[in-house]
Amino acid sequence: EAGVTQFPSHSVIEKGQTVTLRCDPISGHDNLYWYRRVMGKEIKFLLHFVKESKQDESGMPNNRFLAERTGGTYSTLKVQPAELEDSGVYFCASSQERQGRETQYFGPGTRLLVL
Amino acid sequence: AQSVAQPEDQVNVAEGNPLTVKCTYSVSGNPYLFWYVQYPNRGLQFLLKYITGDNLVKGSYGFEAEFNKSQTSFHLKKPSALVSDSALYFCAVRIYGNNRLAFGKGNQVVVIP
Numbered sequence: 001e002a003g004v005t006q007f008p009s010h011s012v013i014e015k016g017q018t019v020t021l022r023c024d025p026i027s028g029h030d031n032l033y034w035y036r037r038v039m040g041k042e043i044k045f046l047l048h049f050v051k052e053s054k055q056d057e058s059g060m061p062n063n064r065f066l067a068e069r070t071g072g073t074y075s076t077l078k079v080q081p082a083e084l085e086d087s088g089v090y091f092c093a094s095s096q097e098r099q100g101r102e103t104q105y106f107g108p109g110t111r112l113l114v115l
Numbered sequence: 116a117q118s119v120a121q122p123e124d125q126v127n128v129a130e131g132n133p134l135t136v137k138c139t140y141s142v143s144g145n146p147y148l149f150w151y152v153q154y155p156n157r158g159l160q161f162l163l164k165y166i167t168g169d170n171l172v173k174g175s176y177g178f179e180a181e182f183n184k185s186q187t188s189f190h191l192k193k194p195s196a197l198v199s200d201s202a203l204y205f206c207a208v209r210i211y212g213n214n215r216l217a218f219g220k221g222n223q224v225v226v227i228p
Contacts, residue, residue, distance in 0.1 A: 006158075033214070033215070035216070035218075040220070042220045042221075043205065043207075043216075045215040045216065048214050048215065056215065059215070091158065093159075101147050101164075104161075104216060105161060106158050106159035106160075106161075107158050108158035
C-alpha cells in the first residue's frame with residue numbers, strides 16, 4: 001500500500017510569488033491534514049479535511065493560504081503571495097477515522113524556502 | 116488547550132546504552148499520546164501510541180514508552196541504542212473529539228558509535 005505522497009519535495013521561490021503544494025493521501029483515507037514546521041519550532045496544525053469538506057481550518061495563519069480537496073482525494077495548499085515567514089516544511093497526513101485514537105500517517109513533507 | 120513539552124533539545128547517548136527521550140503533556144481530558152521519528156531527509160514515521168490500557172506501550176524498532184498519568188509524562192525508551200537511531204523524535208498529543216495533533220518541538224537524538 002502506498003503511503004502519503006507530497007509534491008514537490010522542495011520549492012524555492014521569491015517573496016510575492018505563488019506556490020502550490022500537493023498531497024495524495026493513503027487510498028481510502030477520508031481524513032487529510034496539513035501541518036507546518038517553521039525552522040526549529042514545533043510542528044503546527046493548519047487544517048483538517050473530511051473528504052472534500054473543511055472540518056477545521058483554525059490553524060491557517062492568514063488568507064494568503066488556500067487549501068482545497070476537490071473530489072475528496074488529493075489536496076492542494078496554495079500560498080499567494082508568499083512571504084519570507086512562510087518558509088518551512090509542510091507536512092500532509094491522512095487517517096481512516098477521526099475519533100482521536102487513530103494514527104495519522106505523514107508524508108515526506110515539502111520544504112519551502114521563500115527568498 | 117493541549118500542549119506537549121520536550122525539555123531537551125538534543126540527547127547524546129553511546130551506542131549500546133539505554134536511550135530515553137522525555138515528553139510531558141498538558142490536556143483537559145484523557146490524552147491520546149504518540150511518538151513519531153524523522154530520519155534525515157525523510158518524513159515523519161509513526162513509532163507508537165498510547166490510547167488506553169497498559170501504561171507500557173511497545174512500538175517499532177524496539178522502542179517503548181510509558182504513560183504516567185500522575186506525572187503527565189510519556190517518555191520514549193530503548194534499552195540499547197543503535198547508531199541508526201540517530202534522528203529527530205517528536206511527541207504529540209490529541210484528545211477525544213479533537214483531531215489535531217499538538218506536537219512538541221522535537222528532540223535530536225545522536226547515538227555515538
